[in-house]
Amino acid sequence: xxxxxxxxxxxxxxxxxxxxxxxxxxxxxxxxxxxxxxxxxxxxxxxxxxxxxxxxxxxxxxxxxxxxxxxxxxxxxxxxxxxxxxxxxxxxxxxxxxxxxxxxxxxxxxxxxxxxxxxxxxxxxxxxxxxxxxxxxxxxxxxxxxxxxxxxxxxxxxxxxxxxxxxxxxxxxxxxxxxxxxxxxxxxxxxxxxxxxxxxxxxxxxxxxxxxxxxxxxx
Amino acid sequence: xxxxxxxxxxxxxxxxxxxxxxxxxxxxxxxxxxxxxxxxxxxxxxxxxxxxxxxxxxxxxxxxxxxxxxxxxxxxxxxxxxxxxxxxxxxxxxxxxxxxxxxxxxxxxxxxxxxxxxxxxxxxxxxxxxxxxxxxxxxxxxxxxxxxxxxxxxxxxxxxxxxxxxxxxxxxxxxxxxxxxxxxxxxxxxxxxxxxxxxxxxxxxxxxxxxxxxxxxxxxxxxxxxxxxxxxxxxxxxxxxxxxxxxxxxxxxxxxxxxxxxxxxxxxxxxxxxxxxxxxxxxxxxxxxxxxxxxxxxxxxxxxxxxxxxxxxxxxxxxxxxxxxxxxxxxxxxxxxxxxxxxxxxxxxxxxxxxxxxxxxxxxxxxxxxxxxxxxxxxxxxxxxxxxxxxxxxxxxx
Numbered sequence: 001x002x003x004x005x006x007x008x009x010x011x012x013x014x015x016x017x018x019x020x021x022x023x024x025x026x027x028x029x030x031x032x033x034x035x036x037x038x039x040x041x042x043x044x045x046x047x048x049x050x051x052x053x054x055x056x057x058x059x060x061x062x063x064x065x066x067x068x069x070x071x072x073x074x075x076x077x078x079x080x081x082x083x084x085x086x087x088x089x090x091x092x093x094x095x096x097x098x099x100x101x102x103x104x105x106x107x108x109x110x111x112x113x114x115x116x117x118x119x120x121x122x123x124x125x126x127x128x129x130x131x132x133x134x135x136x137x138x139x140x141x142x143x144x145x146x147x148x149x150x151x152x153x154x155x156x157x158x159x160x161x162x163x164x165x166x167x168x169x170x171x172x173x174x175x176x177x178x179x180x181x182x183x184x185x186x187x188x189x190x191x192x193x194x195x196x197x198x199x200x201x202x203x204x205x206x207x208x209x210x211x212x213x214x215x216x217x218x219x
Numbered sequence: 220x221x222x223x224x225x226x227x228x229x230x231x232x233x234x235x236x237x238x239x240x241x242x243x244x245x246x247x248x249x250x251x252x253x254x255x256x257x258x259x260x261x262x263x264x265x266x267x268x269x270x271x272x273x274x275x276x277x278x279x280x281x282x283x284x285x286x287x288x289x290x291x292x293x294x295x296x297x298x299x300x301x302x303x304x305x306x307x308x309x310x311x312x313x314x315x316x317x318x319x320x321x322x323x324x325x326x327x328x329x330x331x332x333x334x335x336x337x338x339x340x341x342x343x344x345x346x347x348x349x350x351x352x353x354x355x356x357x358x359x360x361x362x363x364x365x366x367x368x369x370x371x372x373x374x375x376x377x378x379x380x381x382x383x384x385x386x387x388x389x390x391x392x393x394x395x396x397x398x399x400x401x402x403x404x405x406x407x408x409x410x411x412x413x414x415x416x417x418x419x420x421x422x423x424x425x426x427x428x429x430x431x432x433x434x435x436x437x438x439x440x441x442x443x444x445x446x447x448x449x450x451x452x453x454x455x456x457x458x459x460x461x462x463x464x465x466x467x468x469x470x471x472x473x474x475x476x477x478x479x480x481x482x483x484x485x486x487x488x489x490x491x492x493x494x495x496x497x498x499x500x501x502x503x504x505x506x507x508x509x510x511x512x513x514x515x516x517x518x519x520x521x522x523x524x525x526x527x528x529x530x531x532x533x534x535x536x537x538x539x540x541x542x543x544x545x546x547x548x549x550x551x552x553x554x555x556x557x558x559x560x561x562x563x564x565x566x567x568x569x570x571x572x573x574x575x576x577x578x579x580x581x582x583x584x585x586x587x588x589x590x591x592x593x594x595x596x597x598x599x600x601x602x603x604x605x606x607x608x609x610x611x612x613x614x615x616x617x
Contacts, residue, residue: 075488091490093468097394146285198391199464200486202422 012055012205013197016070016078018063022101026079030056033211055204067092067192076197077205082187085164087127092192093208095193099216101189104106105130107182109162110155114194115181124154134164134184135159152176225523227324227518231307233352234326234516238305241345243328244501246304248289253280256288263288263475263501268313268321282311287513289497291327293506298508300331305433321519327495329513331502339479339497339512346481346514347462348491353521360422360466361481363448364496368473369441370418373403374411383566384412388419389470412439418467425452428465477502481514485521492520535579537564541571542587555588561592 017023031037058150066080067090082177124145125131136144145160154160193205243443254271265562296302314321350357373379387395393416400412414435421428434567436445471480476496483493495514542551558566584595
C-alpha cells in the first residue's frame with residue numbers, strides 16, 4: 001500500500017527575473033497583481049530579495065540565463081523573452097504572455113540589398129538556432145555566423161550578407177544604413193515555470209500566472 | 220563504489236524487489252544490439268544519436284541507447300499470453316544537458332502480449348510504488364493520449380500545424396494555441412482550440428479535474444476516448460490515487476505511444492524520474508500483433524535525492540586503527556577485522572606517524588597497543604559516529 005506522496009501546498013516561490021528594464025517592469029506588474037515587492041534593483045544591490053508577506057523570493061539573473069535557472073529547478077518560475085525561449089529551448093512551461101518587452105526578431109540587410117538565391121546566404125546573429133530553424137523551414141541554404149554583440153557591424157564589414165536580430169524601434173539599423181527585409185517573429189516576455197515546481201506548487205504558480213495574465217490584459 | 224552510487228544501486232535493488240513481488244521476471248540483455256534496430260525507430264529514442272562500432276563480422280552494432288526496443292525484439296509471447304519482465308541496465312545516449320554521451324542506469328519493466336485494463340492499472344500502480352520507494356514527495360502524472368489524438372483529428376489534418384499545437388499543449392501555453400488558431404485555422408475551430416487550451420492547463424487529482432475534463436472532451440469530440448481513460452483511472456482506490464495527477468500536457472510521440480501515458484516526478488529533482496505508457500503503435504510498426512506497455516525509472520536523475528539521503532556528517536571510513544611501526548602485520552590485520560565487527564562498518568589501518576596527514580574523514584579512532592585495541596576519545600569525530608556509540612564501551616574494555 002502506498003502511504004505517502006507529494007501534495008501541492010503553498011510554500012515560498014522563487015522567481016528568476018531578468019536584470020534590467022524588463023525585470024523592473026515585471027516587478028511593477030507583480031506589485032499591481034497584489035504581491036509585495038520589498039525593493040527593486042534600482043535601490044538595492046542584493047542579488048536575492050525576499051518578500052515574506054507574499055511568499056516570493058526574487059533572483060536577478062542575466063536575461064539569457066532565466067530559462068536555465070527555471071529548467072534546473074534553482075527557481076520555480078521566471079520571466080524570459082520569447083527570443084530566449086526559442087533560442088535556448090529550456091524544457092519549461094510557458095504559462096502566460098505578459099505583453100511587455102515587446103519587439104520583434106527580423107532579418108535586416110544593407111539598404112538596396114538583393115538576395116541571390118543561387119548563393120549561400122551568410123547570416124550574422126546571436127540567435128543561431130532561430131536562424132537555422134527559420135531558414136531551414138524555407139529550405140534556404142545559409143551560413144550562420146554566430147556573434148555575441150554589435151551584430152549590425154557584420155554586413156558593413158562584409159562579414160555577412162544579412163543579420164538576424166532583435167529590432168525594437170529600428171533606429172540602430174537606420175543609423176547603420178540597414179533595413180528590415182523580413183520579419184521573423186514577434187517577441188514579448190513570457191512567464192515560465194519549472195516542470196517539477198509546477199507539480200509541487202501548483203496552486204501558487206497558477207495563482208501568480210492568472211494574476212499576471214489579468215494585469216497584462218488590463219495593459 | 221561511492222556513497223552516491225551505492226545508494227543508487229540500493230534503489231535499483233529495492234525497485235527490482237517490488238517488480239519481483241508482483242510476478243515480473245528479471246531480464247538481462249547484451250550491452251549492444253544491431254544498429255539497424257535503432258535506426259528504423261529513431262524517433263522512439265530519447266536521443267537519436269547512438270554509439271556505433273563495426274563487429275568482427277562486419278555488422279554495424281550499437282551500444283544500447285534504449286532498453287524497450289531490445290526487450291520487444293527478444294520477447295514474443297504466445298497469443299493471449301502476457302510476458303512480464305523487469306530490468307536494470309545501463310544505456311548509452313547523449314545527455315540532454317551536457318550534450319555528450321553518458322552511461323545512464325535505468326530500471327524498469329515491460330509487459331508484452333494480451334494487455335487489458337487490469338494490466339494497465341497494475342503497471343500504473345507499480346509506477347506509483349516505484350516513486351514511493353525513492354521519495355516521500357512524488358506525483359505520477361497520467362494522460363490519455365488517444366484523447367489528444369482524437370482532438371487533433373477534429374481540428375486539422377495538417378501535420379505541421381498539429382506539431383505546433385502539440386508543442387503548445389506540452390508547454391501549457393494558452394497564448395501560443397490562440398495565436399495558431401488566429402493565424403492558421405478557420406474561425407470555426409476557435410471553440411475547440413479554447414477547449415484544447417483549457418485541457419492542457421488542467422492539472423490535479425482525478426477526483427478534482429475529471430468532471431471538467433469530460434466537458435472539454437465533449438467539445439473536442441473525444442467522449443469515447445475520455446470514457447476509456449476514466450475507466451482506467453477508476454481502477455485506483457482513493458488512497459492509491461493520492462499521488463496520481465491528471466495532466467493532458469504530458470504529450471508523447473503519437474507514432475509510437477497511445478492510450479495511457481504517464482510520467483513521475485519527485486520533489487527536488489527538476490526533471491522527470493519515471494516515464495512510461497502504452498506503445499501499441501510501436502508494436503504495429505515492428506509488425507507485432509501483441510500490445511505492450513512499460514516504464515523506466517531514470518536512476519541517474521535520482522542522484523540528487525540519493526545525495527540528500529546521505530547525512531553530511533557521515534565519515535568516509537567508520538573507524539581508523541592506528542598502529543606503531545613496531546606492530547606485527549598479523550596483529551594489525553586481526554585487529555582490523557575485529558574493528559569492522561565492532562563498528563559494524565568500514566575500518567582502515569593507518570600508521571601512527573601518518574595519522575595527522577590523512578585526507579579522509581573517519582568516525583572513531585582506535586589504537587593497537589601491545590596486541591590490544593583501545594578507543595581514543597578524540598573529540599567530535601567520535602561523537603559523530605552515533606550509530607556505534609553503544610559499542611564504544613565494549614571496545615574500551617578490550
